[in-house]
Amino acid sequence: MQTSNFKLITIAEIKTKYPFLTEDEKFDYFEDWENEDFFLIADEDVNFDGNFYLDLYEEKEKKWLANLLNLPAKKIEEIRIEGIFIDGNFSVGGSIINAEGDYGPYVFINGNVNCQSLLLGGANVEIKGKITAKEAVMAYYNHGSFNCTGLIEAPVFIVTDHNTTFEERKNELFYYNDRDEIDPKNECEYDDETGDEIMSNELRKLLDNPLIETFEELERDLAIGELVLKQNNPPVKTYEYWHNRVSENYRNLKLVPKEFKTEELCNLALSKTFHALPFIDQDLIRYELCERLVSKDGFAIQVIPDEFITKELSFKAAENGTMLRLIPEEYYSEELILLVFKNGRHEPDINDVPSKFITKSLLEDYVKIGKGLWLDKACKASGIDKLEVLKQAIDFGIEYLDTIFGNHFSQETADYAASVYDNETHKEEWAKYVQKYKNKFERLEK
Template sequence: MHNSAFKLITIKEVKAQYPFLTDHEGFDYFDEWNDEDFFIVANEDVIFKDNFYLDLYEEKEKKWLSNILNLPLKEIEKIQIEGILINGNFTTNGTIINAEGDYGPYVFISGNVTCQSLLLGGSYVEIEGNVKAKELVMSSYNHGNFKCSGVIDSPVFIAEDHYTTFTDRKNDLFYYNDKTDEVDPKNECTYDEDSGEDIISVELRKHLDNPLIETFEELKRELEFGELILKQNNPPAKTYEYWRDRVLSNYRDLKLVPKEFKTEELCNLALNTTYHALPFINQNLITPEFCDKLVSKDGFAIQVIPDEFMTKELCFKAAENGTALRLIPSAYYSEKLILSVFKNGKHQPDINDVPSEFITKSLLVGYVIIGKGLWLDKACKENGIDKVEILKRVIDSGIQYLDTVFGNHFSAEVVDYAASIYNNENHKPEWNKYVQKYKVKFERLGLT
């Protein structure tokens, strides 16, 4: 949707037309802007239809922006936009969305803001007038900054770990600000030890249309979609197709799906995207066969298997299909399992994941043979094991392992031992190959 109120102008022009901005803390906060880069500017009141996105650096929002500015997407991708300036009032019937918590453009609005909801994250936002939201104002995560010189008027106002300041507020339903002491204790979150999440107050949840929303993160995701979330505004009913699209976009949204739409088909769609969806599916769908199938597809799925379905056989299957040792319950550890994890892992084996009671000479030999044994020296010292003895055992296992030994554990002692085994007529061609490959190391120790 093209909106002719917005124009692209250079930062050099912004400084010339609005010189007072250069004294504002958020303007070029990190001193990284170039005068040739751009601001989106509206030098008048703006009435906008639909959601307004502040995450201008994301691919989806770039496409949206190309429509707003009536410019080809290729042109948008070529330029750097550092800020948004509205010299007047801004009104939209949608939500103003800065979902990215780590960064965002600088935003300056000289007048009042009227919207459905306002979600702020990593942007530095200054509004000189009042903010009136139909539903909710939420600022979240400490990389951002929000300064409102007027009144924040919204039924719900949440400032979660965010630098948010304002002159006054009017919030009839709920207020939470974890950087002040003026919050009603009944509005505080409670920590859930099982999930490790801060659960939002029942005082807020009783006003939400979806009773399955339990955390600020889940609430933010609703706002990212521009949804109406308060019961009092009678949000439109959702369909199965709506929830299917939500789940395919973010598997965590499976947790928010009402019971009547949370079908086996939908749960399987989520699991086909990622095994991390397992904690959110209907528990009656989880069976030993189901877990076996999940781990057979990806060994890393072992980390989400419920305790009651965990078995020795399943742990070995996870090891065979690639996983990390730390994801397997230690009660199932054995030397055979550990070596299987090392052998089939997608990354270099990490001996630091192995408890000391399992660090044996035979395990360390396998560790070097399977990988490079990068932490061998540390493991041997901590467990009182002779490193040279381990390397000699590796050398005894076959001439093909000289590559690992010479490449990562080269010393005169191991070379002398290897030569005593392989520098003979039976192995001469292969021995010479390794001597040539590591010629520099041999010469450095005067072994040639």
């Protein structure tokens, strides 16, 4: 199974032919590899055109690999590739990309690396030589590791919460490593409004797109093999380009230059999720748009600008599933609170309700709607008799006994329920509940 420089061999063969690999602590780090699993290897220098992808577990990359090896896609689906080994120098015309931050293969390159950019996330990467990148070397997230025994030479070198070690570096334009001493002018700045860590202006002024503000946004560009530095004159972006980027990820709407940020493009992002709203220019946001988003998903109210939130919009959010804490308190009422509880996707949380709105009738409905998990706490805080609330809920109908017996069973609730429903009128239904909660009733008798 071979094409060009690369071939697939089993891990059993790897252990026999390259025993020094097994001495690396990251080799089969979790001890879950099988000898029948595979490595992608090249036993000589490699010159590769285009981008080289390390995320061999992902569907898109599997298709890329099948094409690389001239194998049916089904064949790649059937096998498990645990690592990549290159016994020589590795020169890539594009970028080397490990875009997945949570995991990746084991990678060992026994030579120098030359590429446009090197992006590393969850893979465990060992490079026994010098790295020369035209643009950037970036390692991010703490699930992966990266060790280079030689020089890392790149205009930009960024390490964010990643297990990265190296012998020496040469970075003429920018260096940031949050596990190393950082030049104050290269420090990030926290944005109180968005909660983002904004990159230093020292880096932002180097980038072709001035709208890139965070390392995450830069990583997204590197993950698709983009030229990102202004000095390298990246290709001019078209509307079609930005349409495709927004189609892939609504967050890319934030990076779209004003001349391409049309209402059509904004609507494309919003068709995917209401979370795109903060990236839309204020002059395109109207009440009708906000109403449409909230009608589709009540949780959208969390991104609606304050000036568009009304009592009517709050009720619409409640009707379409949301959390009480996302609605301004000025619009609270018992009716609204119960509407949120009834239509919510999760167990109603009485803890979200301000004390002035907690009444006996509200608690009775709270018990009927859900499990009433925090009933005891709410009753104590408000001075309302819990047993009276439960009795009233029982009075509403025998169908509520599941909630009462399931979550608030006691001698008192059992006795009261029996006094109401243990009779000829409800004989069969009562018997079903007694049988269903037989163990609880038996414990009362002991």
